[in-house]
Amino acid sequence: MAVPNMSLIRFNLPVNVCIFLIISCVDSCFIPGFIYSTVPQTLPVGHVISKMDHCDTKKWQFTTNDPNFTIQPDGTIVTVIITMVPANGRQFSVLFQDPSGQKGVMKVYLGQKSGKVLKDGPLKRFKRRWSPLPFNIIENDDPPFPKNVELVRSDSSAIRPVYYTISGPGVTEGLFSVDKDTGMLLVNRAVDREKTPEFVFQFRVFDIETNQETDEPLPFTVNVIDVNDNAPTFTGPLRFTVLEQSKAGTVVGIVKATDLDQSGTDHSKIRYSLLSWNDLFFIDPETGVIATNTDHLDREAKDTYLVTVQIQDMNGAGNGLSNTATATVVLGDINDNPPTFTKSTYSVTIKENQEGGLILRIPVEDKDMVNTPNWNSEFVITKGNENGNVRIECDPKTNDGLIYQTKAVDYEKTKNLKLEVMARNQAELNGTLSRWESVPVDVSVEDVDEGPEFTAPTMFLSVKENTPNDTLIGTYIAVDPETKSSAGISYYKVSDPASWISVDKSTGQLKIANTVDRESRFVTNGMYNVPVKAVDSSLKTGTGTVIILVEDVNDHVPDVPSKLLLMCEEHGGVMGSVLVLAEDKDQSPYSAPFSFSLGKEHDGKWALNPLNDTAVILKQAQELRTGLYPVSLIIKDLQGFGKTQTVTVRICHCRNGACLPQWSSTSLGARAILAMMLALALLLLFCITFFCVTKNEKMEVEAIGGMLLESNIEAPGNDNLNRIYVPSSGLHQSVKGSVAGGRLEGVKKVTIGGALGSQQNLLQQSGGVLQNGLSGRYVLTRGGQYVGRQCGSGILDDHVFLKLNSSPAWSTWLTTGNFLQEKLAYLGTVEERQYSEDIIHQYGYEGVGSPAGSVGCCSDQGNQEDLDFLNTLGPKFKTLAEVCKQ
Template sequence: MIHPVWRQMALTLLWAGFLGLQFILSEAEDVKDVHHSPVLHRQKREWRFNILLAFEEIPPQNLPQLIGQLLNTRAGANTQFKISGEGVDGVNDLFTVNKAGEIFVMATLDREKKSSYKLKAHIFNTITKRPLDDDIEFTVKVQDVNDHAPVFSETYTGSIRERSRQGAAVLTVTATDADDPTSPNGNINYELLNGTEYFSIKSTTGEITVQDNKLDRETQSQYKLVVKASDLPGLPGGLSTTTTVTININDINDNMATFKKETFSFSVRENENPQFTVGTLPVEDRDEKQHKNPRFTVQNFNDVFYVEPDDQNDGALKLRKSLDYETTSTYSFKVVVTEDGVAQPPDNQGSMLTTVQVHITVIDVDEPPVFSKAEYTFDVQEGPIRNKVIGSVSARDPDKANYRMKYSIRGLNCPLEIDENTGQLALKKELDRETEATHLCDVTAQEISPSGLKGYTIVKIKVLDINDNQPELTNTSTIYICDNDKNGTIIGTIGATDKDENPGPFRFILAKRSSNFSLHDNLNNTATIVLTHRDLSMDTIKENFLEIEISDGHQKSINKLDIRVCTCRKDRQIEYCKAYTQTGVSISALIAILLCIVTILVIVILFVLRKRYQKENLVTLGKPAGEIHEQLVTYDEEGGGEMDTNGYDVSILSSACHGSSLRPTPAPAVYAVAKKPPACKGDMAMMIEVKKDEADHDRDGIPYDTLHIYGYEGTESLAGSLSSLDSSSVASNLDYDFLSDWGPRFRTLAQLYGVDGSDSDSSY
């Protein structure tokens, strides 16, 4: 077998011969025929060619390879050729030339990397080293060989609907070849290796189309086609590659929905509610779920049953209304299935089952009582009870046993009572529409049976209105007198309201004649108040109220209207209003006064009781309370000088140091309750401390201010006694100048004692 490279070289040589022939013809054109000249002149080119051809992918063992020769008319024995340009760098030259001008390829070339080289030819004298002719540029063109196979750049996945027409496009595959696209080496041809009974491919473009319209997703939903891409179409030695193309068949609605069997049987309890699912009628449809769209029709009993698609688009048989075993215990009917939008003819035309027979058996259930109405409504007039019985309710046992009923009312707020045997309803209290216009009562009916099943209903009582409410004034806040109002001024318009549903027209009159105001009934449920006093000021009007009688045809009421007296600007704009005149004390004010009086009485009684208790305790000391009070309580805290000796009996304290007591009788004193050791023997300070402590813990005794404040430093203290018992006028001779050094806080004290000036300097 001939190597592809050599085969390609042979083809190239033929191509070179063709080019040589063209070259000879071009040379012949250079000869000029001059018939009118006696001599023929021939002009020849100095360089004979400018294009050379070299093959790529020449094996190294076949190198160097002669690709052409440089020819120049000036070449001789002493001439030398040289080349320069692309691929000639003096180190790893791709091209070389010998003395004879022969050009050789020295390395393997790759057309896909570089398809041509630009070179220059030089000729010079080897002796003089001078060029013999101008340089000429020529091109070495690299001839392509088929050294690259076609390549698919991606994997292909497409889709087409089933039953598509012949010639419908699916997708287009594309391969690329690195060889010269202008030569057969880069020309690609496509071929389908399988699936040709359903698909075809265009050899030049790679477009895959449908071969016929027999694609059926239910038969085969996916095809994997092998596509071959080859170069050198129609010539031997071409290279090829393959790829796999995945084609998915999309579903259409071309199958009719059909039942899976001919007969269905179900059982259902009679107490099931409407829309209860009795059972499922499975439907088969070879199409995908989105194209499974069955419609169902129930024949004969479509008022009792219906069928609708469920989540799986099968038929769900449901109740349209509740069943009654006592009326009908079995049902038998047909159900028909149809489907819209199915391609014709459907694929399953010969195997469709579109009608089935359905049998229903009703199961008896012990049912609760059933009232004749789901809700009873009665209209009852408010006010005094004239006829207690307002109506009745009735319930029955739907079962064949037909047990008797026992009636009752649930809840405590229902104004009705019921006869437990007959269901008769009667009022048990008076109704008031203004308090509650509608009453709802739950009534129960219970079977007198072992099961004792119960049924329920609602009784609604609508209270009808009567005219039993007195009219009341409205718009009273808009009535006021301005101090600049003149006689005949309309000071406001009043209205009336009534709690009744449909009150009659209101009429207004003055219940008590007034010298300051008049009332005009407007006959439209309003009345106008007019000022009639001629000389008016804020101080002249004392009785600023009216008593107005309002009537609605059946009821009357007298309403007091207090009228404010105000200082106003123009257009009766209020600036200030006096308070309403009060003609009496309100109940709330009386209650507040009584509470204050009671509180004061309680405080007085407690104070008297405490005084009595303290007095009894003082009597037990052996001395009259007044005597002790004079000696102990009247002591002045600030000191009274020598007067202290007259107000306080120091002998009492001294007697305590000598074992004496406050009273001649041996009865225990109040101070003895503390049970402290006897007072000092000669130490007055200790005696005072004991007495102070006893007084501090005695809650029932009189507060002995003198003992609490009195301080005795003892005879050994340099400060002496702080009491004024031993003080005299000599104390005034003491020097208090040091107080001025104690700062501003002692300034007042220093001034009192004459420091830093006379009394005239004091600020007090």
């Protein structure tokens, strides 16, 4: 409240109340800024504190903030109940408002008569000569300046000349000053309470003559009275979000504001109000909380509201200062709108036998917020897709449904698809009674001229192996899908690797073309596949598959794959034994279990012990020497089919269960082996040339053990080769000396007989010499000419028999020569190719022999101690056999 022309007046009241009244020109009502009253400790009811003169209480409004006191209509302040005044005093305020609406406050301070004063009161005890008390000034006072604020005087000024000084905040800045002669406090410009609500000064008084202080310094306070010069301002954000369709009373947000005026007064008491959208929102006038005013906020109708908010001080009074701002209220989305189809039905046409590709796009609309689970659609085919011909997806950009074809449709079987498609959102519906929508989709299938189709994609036929050729096993036909007729359709095989089946071009009949063998490599798990193609008149094709289930027949007998068996000789009283394993290519019940028995010619030398369904143990029944023994075995399958088979058992010396090499000697190289072969050939020629025998007299010589060894030629051997017959008498001449360097003298004619056929003159020699050659080779040199004729009956012509001197090499030389002689005769009487088949082989190939035998370029590298090469000299001696035939 502006109070112009303030002056300070001092009153001395009977009740010792010091009152400084502010004389106002408004209706002559004198209201002091404060009242200090000394009262007893206990105030009875109706005790008068003070009285405000010349104040029309009908025009002026007075209230107190202490219910123990009241103001009567004549302006008297009295107690209404018994009130205690503490030792440190008591205070309360009188609030008033003038007829123009201006408000003010008057402080009332009460102190006990004991002389104690209020601790926090505006007055302190000073020397009595200081007259001023705390006082107030109004902020933002109007010019002109400077203005008198208060007259401060000391009683000492009455007895001597003095001057006054002032110090403190505001003085050095020139805001306040003092008239040094009179003590009048001056304000030089307007004061802003929001910057400095009070000023505390130090007044001093000095004797002009002595410059000595006449009183103690006087501290006093100047309070700046607030005026409502600041409008409230917004301090917080004004953007709020609330879900659509929220219930009425749902909090939207809080509007925050502040006022720089004095707190606790109406100048800073803010009241909130909305100037727009009051039908949808309301705001609490005291707290600024905005809430919904309806249940029907619809984001799809309007998603953002700009609400005007007003804030006004003076608690909303008409004379208060105000401010406005726009608060933005955004409605959050809920899934209250399901996706809807733009059409009530959809249709599309596809071609039969077509696979893959987009066939239909189904757009939908959704009012909810885009690219959120409330808007994103999901599609489901609820009917008509039982065969999985199509699938549906969602286009993430457009939210459309996309129908793709995944399986070809046959027009002859399905002419249309009746689909039903449902659209829904990723989020469940909320705040609505709507349901997910569905739409029918009609997919028509367009007929296409297509190739023939077989009555079944795959036909199974059972055929026994070895079925006769030209046997009809079935008919595989195709029909035109449109006409259901087989007319004009031709049939062809796509593949038939074994060439077992023939297909009739016109009828599709399937016949046996070649012998079916279940054991063929073309049969897998008993099945043989023949893809077949059908071609109509328009050259359109269709394919099918005939699967031949080959039934087994008993067309194989058990067989021992290894015909050479190794057996250790008797050792420590234990007879040797060997495992005999048989195989049958047939399947059960035409194969195992097998029955094993010995042939009739086993002579009690062998015995069999059963082991399992496919094997027995062949063991010696009596002690046998080392060597090769043929053993006949009768092996039959479960049906009793079988044959007699001969296996060769080699009994050998063993060490650690393995046969030892037959000869233990220095290892020979390839050249040494070739030298031995040449020497043996020369020995054979020497034997043929110089030995003769009598026709009927023979001498039986046993072959030296170990000379006949196993070879790699698999064929029956010559059982006669182990016995060589030579003359037993008729020795007429002998050659003295060793084998090396021996000289043959007086020989005219030599013949060899026995089991070799007719008599033959083998050698006509004059002065023949057998001499030692290089590297241990034996070379026969002769001066005569070799003549070969038809052999005789085995009689020694002229009874001449050559005998070498007794030397270590004689028996070996003799036996080897006789063996080669017998083999040469045998080779001259057999078939062209059989010379290589009379030797036992030990490999798995079950075909026929090779005319070249088993000797290769490097066959002698395997075991340089093995003399099996003696059994593979057939091709080299073919010429000699031809000579002998003559």
